[in-house]
Amino acid sequence: MTTALYRRYRPETFDEVIGQEHVTEPLKSALASGRVTHAYLFSGPRGCGKTTSARIFARCLNCAEGPTDTPCGTCDSCVELARDGSGSLDVVEIDAASHNGVDDARELRERAAYAPARDRYKIFILDEAHMVTTQGFNALLKIVEEPPEHVKFIFATTEPDKVIGTIRSRTHHYPFRLVPPGALGSYLEQLSAEEGVTAAPGVIPMVVRAGAGSVRDSLSVLDQLIAGTPGGEISYEVAAALLGFTSASLLDDAVEAL
Template sequence: MSESAPVYRVLARKYRPQRFTELIGQDAMVQTLGNAIRRDRLAHAFLLTGVRGVGKTSTARLIAKALNCIGPDGTGGPTIDPCGVCEPCVAIAEGRHIDVVEMDAASHTGVDDVREIIEAVRYSAVSARYKVYIVDEVHMLTKNAFNALLKTLEEPPAHVKFLFATTEVNKVPVTVLSRCQRFDLRRIPAESLAAHFQRVVDAEGVTVEEEALALIARAAEGSARDGLSILDQAIAHGAADGGVTADQVRDMLGLSDRGAIRRLFGQLLAGDVPAVLGSVAHQHALGVEPAALLKGLLETVHGVTRAKVGGADDLALSAEEREAFGDWASRMGFATLHRLWQLLLKGHAEVQTAVLPREAAEMALLRVVHASQLPDPQDLARRIRAGELGSAEAPAAPAPAPEEQRPMLAEPVLPRLPQSPQALYDHLIEKKAHRLASCFEGARMIRFQPPEMVIAAGQGIGPGFGKELQDCLNPRIGELGERWTISVQDGIGRPSLLDEAKAHESAARDALLATPVVAAAFAAFPDAELIGYAPEDRGDDPRSMSR
């Protein structure tokens, strides 16, 4: 009877780390564990947290090996570099060691499952140095299960070690966290993943383009397991001779050609609407998801911004991308880049929740085209201040009545009475009567016929104000000049100087908002606000002559 063919093992399992040196991207954790083992300062419980595929379960098994390794000659002790050939190492690697118990908390969530562990920890290890419990996805345990484990977790027997792994550490009770030594496993950098994948394909005897490996590493988002799964799929998707190209990986993942993304980005900046819509239609026909299209544009804006600030080059970028990013960075300001980022980010969120994703993507890109044709707000403000841009004239406040022509008198010349409330206000300012001027500014006139004045009573305006104002304006005894008669009565009166000034300011502000440039800016940024605006002093501003 012929032997059966060996069962194929996927790359993610075949290349699972068997030594700490094979654990990529976690150097800080390995150093800490190594020092703890060498100094015999091992904690009784470890919590390993991080995103999927960064090596949490693999690290737990490596720790179990390190604690129970006896060396090739059977006389070794705990070591950060387990031999991998002794019986404990082999049995743990194959998942059959009786003293290393792995439990999936996603399917064993209750108190009864934890009670089995609590009862078993009382007994010594059968053949290993330590009895090790590896609990994967520990955050799935119920509250009662966690509570049942607390006492044992705090004071376990000396021969027991707990290793917990979770992707959602925020769901683990703080009472458990305080009893564990925590290790946060980092996302694996794309450069390290690409180098790791290169070693894998070399071992597999497969030819894969360097750009294809970079695309897979980027799509893995820091997860070695995800990347190896994608690589496995790419090898199966590749040509019959085993070669894998970048174009094949793009087709497999539904990624847009990065060259097409750069062309679309250039069309957005140029404001070429037909070309933008044509590019979106072409990418849609190729099967590229609208969200992926927006994500590619976001990556482009990020790449241009990094190039502008002089950040380190992304090794996953091609030479053409680096050159294009550098060129755009030299011609675009930070304000424009930040504005593009916000618009595209908002568009990406809309596309992900839209009933019509393609249409939502087109509308988002049209919004970007419209914004790209607007001047930079700071530059716009500078040009307005410099008078380079014209603006609609604000409606002027009603002009004061023309002063009556008084006949020329022979000497001595009598002082002229102020012929308007504004002129009277200015006269008070000249006399340094600022308190009276402030009150008069808010006063409403029932009748103003110099030298007679009737003021409407109101807040701060009483009979005493009329007398005080009259004493301030009238000439002293013996001096020439007409004498004012000022009274305060109940009534409505005409708008005060302060009311007219506010109306003038509001009209000027509305006129500014109505100018084409500002109106276009608010259309592009609906949530924008005009703040800190103050109209320039004008001759028709009731308060401009005195301030």
């Protein structure tokens, strides 16, 4: 059983995150200058690096060498928060889609009151934050506004407008964007080479188009093509048929017929 490409190549540092320099560079500067605030809002389309960047940020904050914009990768916290790590007791990821009510918010408040088990900060990452109910957000308002010194919040959402304004105004908001085709294509070519896969001319642009700017979606498409192609060579015809694109030769024939 092989691990999905998007999991196997999940970035572990901000330098590995592609197409989001407008977010990663300011975050690195904040870490380097010691101007880290207590609450952040990461918004943007799915599969563009919001949750991954939240994990990297947590890694930077709790690194034994930190807070730092370049985690060491060898301390206990860094190892636990690596792509294949076991996870850290002091970095709590919450799926707000299923933990979105008042009772869940009260439980989070109680957990935040306790000091970290080992690391510098206790960090709460709330994924799908737009799913939290208004009542749930209101229950969190006070602790997000005035958290204990050891607590950091990172909200990740595809729909920032659904995060109530009183919470948004208490965070530093970083909007993630779809990755440009050029950057995504170069990344996929590099990854294909690392996987020992040869893609025929025109295949990578098709994958980029199918992924629509989402790194995760693009990697899932490439993963599917690799899995269904014997010998490590992805032909243009197979990719076009599998992804539902019209072959260039058929388009040429159609144009000539006109």
